[in-house]
Amino acid sequence: MNADPKGVLTGAHFIDGDHACCEGAIAAGCRFVAGYPITPSTEVVERIAERFPYVGGVFIQMEDEIASSIAIQGAVWAGKKAMTVTSGPGFSLMMEHIGLAAMTETPCVFVNVQRAGPSTGLPTQPAQGDMMQVRWGSHGDYQIIAVVPNSPQECFDFTIKAFNLSEQYRVPAFVMMDECVGHMTERVVIPPAEQIDIVPRRWFKGTPDAYEPYRADADLVPSMVKAGDGFNIHVTGLTHDEHGYPNMSVAAQDKLVHRLREKITRNVESIVEYREDQIEGADVVVVTYGITSRTALPAIARARRDGLKVGHLRLVVVWPFPEQRIRELASRVRAFVVPELNLGQIVLEVERCAAGKVPVRLVGHTGGTVHQPDDIYQAIITSGKGR
Amino acid sequence: MSEELYDLETSLPVNPVERFLRMDRLPHIWCPGCGIGTTVNCFAQALESSGLDLRTTAIVSGIGCTGRVAGYMNLDSFHTTHGRAIPFATGLKLANPGLKVVVYSGDGDLSAIGGNHFIHAARRNVDMTVVLINNATYGMTGGQVAPTTPMSAVASTTPYGNFESAFNLPALADSCGAVYVARWTAFHVRHTTKAIKEALLKKGFSFVEILAPCPTLYSRRNKLGDGLAQMLYYQENSEVRHGAETKDVALGFQGKIIVGKFVDRERPTYHEAMDEYYTRKLGEQYVHAVVGGA
Numbered sequence: 001m002n003a004d005p006k007g008v009l010t011g012a013h014f015i016d017g018d019h020a021c022c023e024g025a026i027a028a029g030c031r032f033v034a035g036y037p038i039t040p041s042t043e044v045v046e047r048i049a050e051r052f053p054y055v056g057g058v059f060i061q062m063e064d065e066i067a068s069s070i071a072i073q074g075a076v077w078a079g080k081k082a083m084t085v086t087s088g089p090g091f092s093l094m095m096e097h098i099g100l101a102a103m104t105e106t107p108c109v110f111v112n113v114q115r116a117g118p119s120t121g122l123p124t125q126p127a128q129g130d131m132m133q134v135r136w137g138s139h140g141d142y143q144i145i146a147v148v149p150n151s152p153q154e155c156f157d158f159t160i161k162a163f164n165l166s167e168q169y170r171v172p173a174f175v176m177m178d179e180c181v182g183h184m185t186e187r188v189v190i191p192p193a194e195q196i197d198i199v200p201r202r203w204f205k206g207t208p209d210a211y212e213p214y215r216a217d218a219d220l221v222p223s224m225v226k227a228g229d230g231f232n233i234h235v236t237g238l239t240h241d242e243h244g245y246p247n248m249s250v251a252a253q254d255k256l257v258h259r260l261r262e263k264i265t266r267n268v269e270s271i272v273e274y275r276e277d278q279i280e281g282a283d284v285v286v287v288t289y290g291i292t293s294r295t296a297l298p299a300i301a302r303a304r305r306d307g308l309k310v311g312h313l314r315l316v317v318v319w320p321f322p323e324q325r326i327r328e329l330a331s332r333v334r335a336f337v338v339p340e341l342n343l344g345q346i347v348l349e350v351e352r353c354a355a356g357k358v359p360v361r362l363v364g365h366t367g368g369t370v371h372q373p374d375d376i377y378q379a380i381i382t383s384g385k386g387r
Numbered sequence: 388m389s390e391e392l393y394d395l396e397t398s399l400p401v402n403p404v405e406r407f408l409r410m411d412r413l414p415h416i417w418c419p420g421c422g423i424g425t426t427v428n429c430f431a432q433a434l435e436s437s438g439l440d441l442r443t444t445a446i447v448s449g450i451g452c453t454g455r456v457a458g459y460m461n462l463d464s465f466h467t468t469h470g471r472a473i474p475f476a477t478g479l480k481l482a483n484p485g486l487k488v489v490v491y492s493g494d495g496d497l498s499a500i501g502g503n504h505f506i507h508a509a510r511r512n513v514d515m516t517v518v519l520i521n522n523a524t525y526g527m528t529g530g531q532v533a534p535t536t537p538m539s540a541v542a543s544t545t546p547y548g549n550f551e552s553a554f555n556l557p558a559l560a561d562s563c564g565a566v567y568v569a570r571w572t573a574f575h576v577r578h579t580t581k582a583i584k585e586a587l588l589k590k591g592f593s594f595v596e597i598l599a600p601c602p603t604l605y606s607r608r609n610k611l612g613d614g615l616a617q618m619l620y621y622q623e624n625s626e627v628r629h630g631a632e633t634k635d636v637a638l639g640f641q642g643k644i645i646v647g648k649f650v651d652r653e654r655p656t657y658h659e660a661m662d663e664y665y666t667r668k669l670g671e672q673y674v675h676a677v678v679g680g681a
């Protein structure tokens with residue numbers, strides 16, 4: 001399906017990542033946004049508030065992030081594509097409703113423009129400190145999808161991607177920006193609507209008597225109806241059976257939680273996405289994501305000029321993690337270097353997949369600014385010399 | 388002859404509220420003597436007499452004993468998180484103004500953890516009906532003190548009696564701008580039914596508080612007898628005072644209960660205000676939201 005041209009501002013723009021994210025959401029068909037002001041994400045909802053009256057959308061500034069993160073789910077069950085936008089402290093408040101969306105299989109998008117924490121931290125400065133929180137922050141076992149843009153153009157493109165993946169798999173999907181990417185202004189090209197692919201909701205086509213709200217299709221994802229369609233659906237955060245009714249048995253829990261996990265793990269290969277540069281024959285592979293993929297570039301170039309064979313693997317989809325690819329590389333390369341604006345989060349995943357075969361070197365940073373390329377360069381050189 | 392007279396299969400009258408319930412979910416989980424079931428009966432009868440289209444009526448609950456109501460109603464029903472039924476309902480309603488949205492939950496759910504959402508939905512006048520069952524305690528978790536527990540009442544977390552002031556919920560709703568505010572008890576089934584019906588048919592944020600016994604945890608711990616004894620207390624101590632100033636209707640421990648319809652006024656709903664404002668400001672450029680579209 002193509003994007004609705006009414007929402008698409010086709011053409012070249014010079015805008016920041018927050019504004020590009022807003023345009024991506026509108027192009028993706030998002031027509032309900034609930035938000036609460038928080039730096040450095042507020043510009044996304046400010047632009048939404050300005051644009052929505054012209055495109056038939058409803059924006060509401062809720063009383064807090066807890067309310068925002070569930071108001072969007074109400075809107076989804078009324079038939080909308082919906083999004084909320086926040087940053088660290090607000091994201092922490094939303095955790096319970098990430099679990100609700102996962103459990104009730106409510107497709108919705110959360111944007112987190114990451115800032116340095118913990119707590120209030122550095123409100124106006126970047127970090128990548130919420131990368132594990134987005135994966136594990138709500139209680140219980142569940143899966144989500146998270147994409148990480150590194151430019152305003154990608155804030156546009158990946159917000160659409162997040163909506164599409166969310167609808168396809170009926171999971172909460174996350175656009176994990178950071179303050180740098182959110183406030184960086186660059187050229188953003190918005191294509192004509194007919195060139196933007198949109199995944200529509202998985203609407204159930206049959207009659208109420210043939211419908212079981214949580215009976216999954218072959219890909220383990222069930223089809224949806226909306227409130228008011230005459231299906232009298234029941235949606236609950238309690239463990240439930242195919243009918244959507246609470247079922248407190250171990251068997252029902254086992255079946256449901258396994259399916260919630262496997263609808264992602266079995267489809268990982270079609271979800272994961274990464275970009276590779278000069279991986280073939282590389283001795284050292286630098287694994288990056290988001291803004292760090294850009295600060296690493298001069299370091300990688302310099303190490304290559306020194307004669308080192310350095311590959312660059314940039315994660316576009318961070319969750320689910322491309323385990324398979326990192327495992328393959330671990331048996332071919334001499335070391336991984338992982339720069340990130342935290343003291344070691346995604347590096348743990350790389351280590352897990354490398355499974356002790358090769359050293360994995362973290363270039364940590366507590367955030368507030370980006371890495372000095374020289375720190376990444378030194379890590380590459382040290383790793384390249386090792387063994 | 389006797390067979391014809393007593394053919395149970397065919398001659399028992401159908402329970403008039405059956406079609407409003409998910410009969411395949413019964414029996415319900417509530418204790419004997421619990422007042423919640425009585426209020427559900429009133430709600431079903433109010434739905435019946437309101438003439439609302441059940442297809443487009445949705446119910447949203449939070450967590451707790453009353454939070455289970457959504458799961459028993461034969462409507463589109465949403466059992467959400469603790470305290471967050473109102474913001475979920477806000478999203479549901481704003482995304483499809485054609486839905487009639489009812490929030491049905493308990494005092495702890497809506498006035499403690501959900502208190503912030505309650506006051507803001509009333510302030511915005513989001514078009515929804517909030518039915519709050521007030522049993523003065525947290526039943527589901529074992530009878531802890533609630534913001535509605537009267538002074539001196541014993542709860543599991545106030546073993547020597549409660550020393551916090553309780554909320555006067557009609558006054559709270561009134562002061563935040565609710566357009567309809569009523570209070571009844573589980574004893575007043577006809578009044579309760581009528582009040583819920585009026586609330587359902589009222590445009591804007593309508594609020595009905597219903598006092599209901601929790602014999603298992605509240606009454607027993609406070610030595611107030613069984614569910615019936617609490618009903619007798621409601622009967623003997625309630626005073627109907629329609630139009631009472633809501634500041635005068637606070638509740639004390641086993642004291643007088645002022646019941647009635649306290650507020651019934653007009654105010655533009657959130658949606659009406661938004662539409663009217665954007666139409667005035669943006670004229671023909673304003674694009675009204677359409678239902679669905681995902």
Ligand code: SF4
Pocket residue numbers: 416417418420421422423452522526527600601602603604605
């Ligand atoms: S614990 Fe109290 S409120 Fe809960 S079902 Fe039993 S009597 Fe009712």
